[in-house]
Amino acid sequence: MLYEGVLRKMRTELGSPIQYFLVFKNDFINFNQVLNKKLKLEFIKFECLSCGRDRKIYRQGFCQNCFYESPSAGDWIMKPELSTAHLNKEDRDLEYEKKVQLQPHIVYLANSSNVKVGVTRKAQVPTRWIDQGAHEAIEIVEVPNRYLAGITEVALKNYVGDKTNWRKMLQNDIEDVNLVEWREKLKNHIPDEVMEYFITSNTETNLEFPVLQYPEKVKSLNLDKTPSFEGVLKGIKGQYLIFEDNIVFNVRGSEGYFVGININ
Template sequence: MNYEGVLTKMKTENGSPIQYYLVFENDFLNVNQLLDKKVSINFLKYQCLNCRLEKKIYRQGFCYDCFYEIPQAADWIMKPELSTAHLDKEDRDLEYEKGVQLQPHIVYLANSSNVKVGVTRKTQVPTRWIDQGAHEAIEIVEVPNRYLAGITEVALKDHVADKTNWRNMLKNDIKDENLVEWRDRLKKYVPDEAKEYFIANNIETNLEFPVLQYPTKLKSLNLQKTPFFEGVLKGIKAQYLIFEDNTVFNVRGNEGYVVSISVG
């Protein structure tokens, strides 16, 4: 079977295990069904996710020009504390920014390779945790806008990590943590503006990834250097495909790449 289209991050559905889907313009693929099968990936060309032109991808699936122009790639995306829509101040597109920033946001703890703090829109729970490869996570604060979530994350970063070691996450080199204890320990560091939104009575969420075999030594597939790859799929975790020969492929990191995928 052959599938072709531009890569975007895999859609997910929480379950036991999590279900993963590749969605192309004219094709739809349940990636879980490819486990233990030989899969080939062939890089064909680039296609910017915004302008849809065949231009080299710069970051986040966008070409250079789009990345520096569109609101979907503005600095506040990665640094929510820079959000200004609550002040009615525009960065690149105020209508878009209000739509995203002025909605409920969650500050959370997730354990992927270690306990880390993060921010996401409430509608993206638990999708955000799945995308990070977290096997357990818990909400700390639910606030009405992105700015409050951002300043809370900044305050907590002095006391807990804000990055995931993706290599340890993929090797499953992890240990369980009591996230309720972590949440309670960090409560005193929540900024005054967000203290009333602290979530005091909840339990952690546990996530199960479809992995038959974890890699021992990681080899990251770079489609620019290796435009054709073939291997037996052994697992899916975060936004990575894990192959039998220890090759791992970051689907989200290759957004905007047009590929053909063959199974058999």
């Protein structure tokens, strides 16, 4: 069966295991149902997630113009500490920025390949952890805006990592740790203005991914270099499809690519 559409990050549903869906304009694929089947993936054209034009994707699913103009690609997306909506100051579109920044945010610890600190909107828990391929995670603070979450993350980065080793995550090279102990250890490093939002009594969330076979060595599929690929799907973790022969494909890293997917 042939499916066509523009790639966006896969939608997920919490379960044992997590359910993964690739949603197109007129159809969707539940990848859990096609494990061990052969998929043929073909790049057709670009489709910018903002303007919709067939322009080469620059970053985060946007063409170069939209990346520097769209409010959903502002620097505060990747660096929450740069958020200014709480000060009524505009970056690119104050109405949009207020909508996103002035809502509850979570600072969390997640363990994908190592323990790391991160920030997400409360509405994106546990989706954010799933997207990162974390097998365990815990909330540290819940704050009313993105700025407070950002300065907390910056403060804690001096004592814990803020990056995931995606290769180790995909190889399932993981170690279980006590995230409650980690949370307590980091408590004294939370900024004073955030301390009142510290979460004192919660437990770890554990996540199970639908993977039949992890890669021994990771080989990344790039649609620019390999516009047509065929392989047997062996698993899904984070935002990656894992194929036989150690090949992995980052769906989110290819947002804005219009593709055809044939499932046999």
